[in-house]
Amino acid sequence: MTDESVKKPQSTSDKLPGVVSVFTLGLGAIAVYTWREGMRKKTMIGFLVLSLLVIFGAWFLTAFLQTGGAQVDTELDTKLVKDICVTAISIFGVLITIFISASVVPGEVENRIIYTVLSKPVRRFQYLMGKFLGVQLIIIINLALMGGLFFVNLYIQEGILPTLLLWTIFLTYFEFLIVSAFTFAIGCAASSAVLPVIGGLFIYITGNLTEYLGDVARRAGQTEAFLDVAIGWLATGLYNVLPNLQNFSLRNQLLYLQPNDPPADAMIPQMVVYGLLYAAAGYVIGYIIFRRKEL
Amino acid sequence: MTQETLNEEPAAETQPLGEARTPDPDGRIPVIETYGLTKTYETKTEDVHALRDLNLTVYQGEIFGYLGPNGSGKTTTIKLLLGLIFPTDGSMAIMDSESIGSIHVRRNIGYLPEGAYYPDFLKGEEVLRFYGKLYGLRGRALERRIDEVLEMVGMTGARRRLVGGYSKGMRQRIGLAQAMISDPQILILDEPTTGLDPIARKEIRDVLVKLRDEGKTLLISSHELLEVEMICDRVGILHNGMLQTIGALDDLLVQRDITLEVEVPSESAVHELSRFGIISEDMVDGKALLRVPANVSLYEAIEQCQHNNVSLLSVRPRRETLEELFVRVVGAAEENKEINQV
Numbered sequence: 001m002t003d004e005s006v007k008k009p010q011s012t013s014d015k016l017p018g019v020v021s022v023f024t025l026g027l028g029a030i031a032v033y034t035w036r037e038g039m040r041k042k043t044m045i046g047f048l049v050l051s052l053l054v055i056f057g058a059w060f061l062t063a064f065l066q067t068g069g070a071q072v073d074t075e076l077d078t079k080l081v082k083d084i085c086v087t088a089i090s091i092f093g094v095l096i097t098i099f100i101s102a103s104v105v106p107g108e109v110e111n112r113i114i115y116t117v118l119s120k121p122v123r124r125f126q127y128l129m130g131k132f133l134g135v136q137l138i139i140i141i142n143l144a145l146m147g148g149l150f151f152v153n154l155y156i157q158e159g160i161l162p163t164l165l166l167w168t169i170f171l172t173y174f175e176f177l178i179v180s181a182f183t184f185a186i187g188c189a190a191s192s193a194v195l196p197v198i199g200g201l202f203i204y205i206t207g208n209l210t211e212y213l214g215d216v217a218r219r220a221g222q223t224e225a226f227l228d229v230a231i232g233w234l235a236t237g238l239y240n241v242l243p244n245l246q247n248f249s250l251r252n253q254l255l256y257l258q259p260n261d262p263p264a265d266a267m268i269p270q271m272v273v274y275g276l277l278y279a280a281a282g283y284v285i286g287y288i289i290f291r292r293k294e295l
Numbered sequence: 296m297t298q299e300t301l302n303e304e305p306a307a308e309t310q311p312l313g314e315a316r317t318p319d320p321d322g323r324i325p326v327i328e329t330y331g332l333t334k335t336y337e338t339k340t341e342d343v344h345a346l347r348d349l350n351l352t353v354y355q356g357e358i359f360g361y362l363g364p365n366g367s368g369k370t371t372t373i374k375l376l377l378g379l380i381f382p383t384d385g386s387m388a389i390m391d392s393e394s395i396g397s398i399h400v401r402r403n404i405g406y407l408p409e410g411a412y413y414p415d416f417l418k419g420e421e422v423l424r425f426y427g428k429l430y431g432l433r434g435r436a437l438e439r440r441i442d443e444v445l446e447m448v449g450m451t452g453a454r455r456r457l458v459g460g461y462s463k464g465m466r467q468r469i470g471l472a473q474a475m476i477s478d479p480q481i482l483i484l485d486e487p488t489t490g491l492d493p494i495a496r497k498e499i500r501d502v503l504v505k506l507r508d509e510g511k512t513l514l515i516s517s518h519e520l521l522e523v524e525m526i527c528d529r530v531g532i533l534h535n536g537m538l539q540t541i542g543a544l545d546d547l548l549v550q551r552d553i554t555l556e557v558e559v560p561s562e563s564a565v566h567e568l569s570r571f572g573i574i575s576e577d578m579v580d581g582k583a584l585l586r587v588p589a590n591v592s593l594y595e596a597i598e599q600c601q602h603n604n605v606s607l608l609s610v611r612p613r614r615e616t617l618e619e620l621f622v623r624v625v626g627a628a629e630e631n632k633e634i635n636q637v
Contacts, residue, residue, distance in 0.1 A: 025428045025429075025431050025432075025433060026428060026429045026431070028428070029425050029428035029429060030429075033414070033425055036414075036416065036417075037414060037416070040416055111412035112408055112410065112411045112412055113411070113412055113413075113414070115374075115377075115379060115406070115408045115411065116406065116407075116408060116411055116426065116470075116473060117429065118377070118378070118379060119377040119378075119379070119401065119404060119406035119408075119483075120401060120426065120429040120430060120477075121398040121401040121402045121429065121430060121431070122401075122429050123398070292381065294379070294380040294381065295374070295379040295380065
């Protein structure tokens, strides 16, 4: 080997920008890539198309009722449309949230893209943050599409801008954010998407039953039997740890109030903080799991 | 230079962090070093030793062939070097840093994993743009670099096609391009020529040699021993998680056998010679090459040729091929393992 060959040559890597720039550029690239990839997933497209069909179908249903010569009760029709659409957004929205959040990390381990990404100057924190932001982009776009169609539907029916629907969609996003963060955290530990999907469904269902858990916690322990006490402890633990997703629901207000009424008794800023704190906790748990994960 | 001693205590281990490594007595600068690197996976039934006490040094400006049968620990070593998994014991240093996961180190490494997937919905140039951004490249510098690496791997014409429509060879080329996107000092390539046709292999080989000539360091894990023999300066052979041998090809490939160049012999003569262990290897332009193994005396081989009316044209020592070395080393390791088990 000659002396020339051992000289450190100048290369592009010597001229690369600073750490902050690398961090933000990398973060953005991962987030956009995750979004682009996620929007092409067949499961996601399937759920989105179904939800849009249901929302669109509800519109047709009321139009049919009105033109079919039946006794028209406009208020009842509108309630029916609202009920169908809110249910469709909740069910399909949460399914999209869970399936996407569950699959982004295990999917990349499976197809080995993660090796090429994490061998670059990308921190695991940055990688996870990019993936998480990409997932949020997908959830927001889906919610916007579903909510947008519902909004137009309602506006045409009632002739009033349904601002209450916007608040409903806004709070629904924070509900999905919590479900997404914990599903994502489970996905960081799993080698396939199956376990995180189950975990995500568990969080969504129990999160919506938290009030009942509170009741169980209050009632249990009265007989002092072991099983009774154990159930009381479990219910108390779950009640204290799990998020109360019912707090994010404006469903009844949307059904019974005027479309342009402001949300009543809803502490929206507090709910946003509540959602962000739970989401942060979910993300941190995911990072702690992923930080030393062997790939 | 002689075959390097295995498992000796490396002197460089005590070198403080952050200082450039000093050249060894031969003037070589180590860029990848492992010291007693060990990786054990604990399972319910037993411990699986994926890598045991690996002491490896790769020097700046060389192509190092990292060889071994499937499951020998090659990919484990690479994953450890890249910080994708964590060692059970031992340590590593890349360039001047023992902090393997550091951004500085990773900025200087390009990695091509075996059988990697690249998103089907992206165009070739978009894949490179994505990976370039992970290095912090952007704007004109990134576009210029994309042009350069696409040119290097012969993919300029296919840059705007979706990766989903690429052949296996094209995917491999785009993989190599993403590994080179930041112009890294070290390239770690896992089976870089897999799936390529002979012409593409030659082109990629030329690229790798050019990179070496520019002062880059290449660690290539491969089963394509002929390719490795053509381009590598040094090789290490791994088996059962242990480094069995390491050194320059010229030192490792011993000249043990003899080649006799003769006029094309009759079939009966070939058959007769084979009874004495003399192997007919190749026939070109009316000449045949006979291999005389080390355990057959040259005197006897020549006598047998004369006896079978085979005209002798020349006698020359025969260098072992890398494939033969590989089989010999792995075979010996297997034998040792069996003896130890008995």
